[in-house]
Amino acid sequence: MRYAILLMGAPYSDQASHSALRFARALLARGHRLETVFFYHDGVYNAARLAAPPQDEPHLVDGWAALNAEHGVTLQVCIAAALRRGLMDEREASRHGKSGYSVEAPFELTGLGQLIDLGLQCDRLVTFGP
Amino acid sequence: MKLHIVNCAPDAGRVVQQALSAMTTDDRLLLIEDGVQGALPSLVDGFSGIEGRLYVLREDLEARGLMSRHDDRVTVVDVDGFVTLTEQAEQTLSWY
Numbered sequence: 440m441r442y443a444i445l446l447m448g449a450p451y452s453d454q455a456s457h458s459a460l461r462f463a464r465a466l467l468a469r470g471h472r473l474e475t476v477f478f479y480h481d482g483v484y485n486a487a488r489l490a491a492p493p494q495d496e497p498h499l500v501d502g503w504a505a506l507n508a509e510h511g512v513t514l515q516v517c518i519a520a521a522l523r524r525g526l527m528d529e530r531e532a533s534r535h536g537k538s539g540y541s542v543e544a545p546f547e548l549t550g551l552g553q554l555i556d557l558g559l560q561c562d563r564l565v566t567f568g569p
Numbered sequence: 570m571k572l573h574i575v576n577c578a579p580d581a582g583r584v585v586q587q588a589l590s591a592m593t594t595d596d597r598l599l600l601i602e603d604g605v606q607g608a609l610p611s612l613v614d615g616f617s618g619i620e621g622r623l624y625v626l627r628e629d630l631e632a633r634g635l636m637s638r639h640d641d642r643v644t645v646v647d648v649d650g651f652v653t654l655t656e657q658a659e660q661t662l663s664w665y
Binding site (some may be wrong): 440442447453454455458461462465466468469471563564565566567568569 | 574576601602603628629648649651652653655656660661663664665
């Protein structure tokens with residue numbers, strides 16, 4: 440089956456990100472395809488390239504990037520939720536006159552239309568909320 | 570059949586009541602995260618009416634030291650079983 444995950448919880452604030460990553464690994468192990476993880480609301484903080492958690496804790500940003508590297512999972516971040524929280528890639532940073540940027544590949548900024556498409560095109564869309 | 574996923578404890582607002590009121594007669598409900606507290610014998614009566622369709626996630630029970638303390642009327646599934654439940658349901662609805 441084709442799956443997508445909608446993640447709306449902030450990393451390290453609640454369990455949603457850990458639950459979603461665990462669920463992603465489990466469905467891939469069962470032979471399903473995970474098309475996309477869509478990060479929305481405070482879930483966009485999962486895309487912060489400067490995240491530096493203690494070494495003895497799970498590194499969520501790296502965990503998502505590994506899903507992309509190993510299974511081709513696209514990592515889509517709602518651009519409206521991201522910009523207002525200070526999360527932007529190099530192009531948006533330049534456009535807004537910022538000196539640094541906080542989102543990089545494999546995360547990509549995208550719009551809510553992509554989330555609608557996921558709901559229509561995937562067999563299952565599973566939400567993890569805060 | 571829909572799978573309803575609840576991550577809130579029964580005493581944390583009206584999330585559980587809202588999920589239960591949205592369920593049809595063949596829907597299933599899975600308790601995850603803090604929601605696993607609902608599987609305790611003292612709280613499971615809040616889910617009367619969905620006997621046989623109530624599930625709880627093993628990993629989140631274990632993380633809270635509740636693995637052997639859940640009520641027998643609740644079916645324990647691991648994360649692999651969580652995926653299976655989503656395969657069997659046409660849709661999933663998350664309540665948080």
